[in-house]
Amino acid sequence: MNHRTSWTANWNPETLSYRQEEQRLLARLNSDYGTWNEYHLRRRLLNALYGFSRYRERNLVEVQRWRGLPILESTMGYRKKLIQVEERIFRNEVLCKAIVSHATEFYGIEQKELDAHTKEAEKNNQVADKVSVSQALKQRPRLGREGIQEREDAFPCILGSLSTLYLDADSSKLVKVLLHGASLGRLGHEVASLGVTVPDIDMKPSSTLLVEGDFTVVFADQQNHYDVITTHFFIDKAQNLMSYFDTIHRLLKPGGKNVRGKEAEYGFNARALTKNVYKAQTWVARKKS
Numbered sequence: 001m002n003h004r005t006s007w008t009a010n011w012n013p014e015t016l017s018y019r020q021e022e023q024r025l026l027a028r029l030n031s032d033y034g035t036w037n038e039y040h041l042r043r044r045l046l047n048a049l050y051g052f053s054r055y056r057e058r059n060l061v062e063v064q065r066w067r068g069l070p071i072l073e074s075t076m077g078y079r080k081k082l083i084q085v086e087e088r089i090f091r092n093e094v095l096c097k098a099i100v101s102h103a104t105e106f107y108g109i110e111q112k113e114l115d116a117h118t119k120e121a122e123k124n125n126q127v128a129d130k131v132s133v134s135q136a137l138k139q140r141p142r143l144g145r146e147g148i149q150e151r152e153d154a155f156p157c158i159l160g161s162l163s164t165l166y167l168d169a170d171s172s173k174l175v176k177v178l179l180h181g182a183s184l185g186r187l188g189h190e191v192a193s194l195g196v197t198v199p200d201i202d203m204k205p206s207s208t209l210l211v212e213g214d215f216t217v218v219f220a221d222q223q224n225h226y227d228v229i230t231t232h233f234f235i236d237k238a239q240n241l242m243s244y245f246d247t248i249h250r251l252l253k254p255g256g257k258n259v260r261g262k263e264a265e266y267g268f269n270a271r272a273l274t275k276n277v278y279k280a281q282t283w284v285a286r287k288k289s
């Protein structure tokens with residue numbers, strides 16, 4: 001599934017081109033677009049929805065497996081814990097169903113198409129993705145009140161840097177901000193609301209724009225475009241670090257800033273990776289004017 005997204009946050013929401021982005025996305029979702037294979041956006045979306053639809057079954061199988069490991073009960077008394085896990089799986093299932101229902105409506109996928117995809121996948125013994133669904137569900141608390149602590153540990157450095165950088169900016173001018181690997185977009189909304197210090201802001205979709213796809217590809221036609229590019233827990237995910245830096249450099253306007261927060265610090269000795277930890281650091285790099 002690996003849903004790759006970027007958000008552009010713009011301090012003048014009037015100028016955002018939602019309809020254009022929606023049309024672009026819907027065109028790529030059309031089964032006639034490009035080659036119909038496992039990488040096609042519609043196939044990936046259908047697989048994601050298949051994963052969410054089968055969330056309960058896939059996870060209950062795992063609970064059953066744990067129940068079958070008597071050592072867990074005899075050494076750790078896990079029976080009670082497994083009952084709690086089961087209850088939470090049922091609660092999460094409600095959210096998964098809501099996600100499927102919203103997504104089918106949003107992307108214009110009919111239930112019969114999803115049913116046919118599911119039937120075909122099961123006929124081919126293709127198991128529904130469990131890991132990506134769990135990872136997506138883990139992002140959910142970051143959006144709301146439950147995520148306040150986590151956000152307060154991380155966001156102030158980035159938001160503070162942005163506020164300082166643009167403190168003296170001419171307020172009539174737009175500041176174009178792009179966030180790569182933005183996940184569910186909470187930071188994007190906070191950037192768009194800079195100056196508003198409410199702990200649980202109401203997320204206004206109109207002030208940010210979600211762009212689906214690999215950021216090294218989807219912004220290929222843009223250059224010298226953004227005042228700021230912000231990344232958070234992102235750069236260290238790169239398969240090709242230099243291509244990420246090249247893309248960021250190309251997209252920034254001359255004099256534009258790259259504000260990066262929380263990156264893994266790797267350490268090597270001659271033989272192996274010796275260190276792999278997140279460091280709470282914020283970096284600001286400036287593209288030469």
Ligand SMILES: C[S@@+](CC[C@H](N)C(=O)[O-])C[C@H]1O[C@@H](n2cnc3c(N)ncnc32)[C@H](O)[C@@H]1O
Nearest residue numbers: 002003004005181182183213214215232233237
């Ligand atoms: C570690 S997560 C961080 C998510 C978010 N920034 C946060 O702090 O919670 C990295 C995210 O970057 C996305 N990602 C990785 N490579 C990407 C790329 N080339 N283009 C767009 N998104 C990418 C992944 O899908 C994932 O959602």
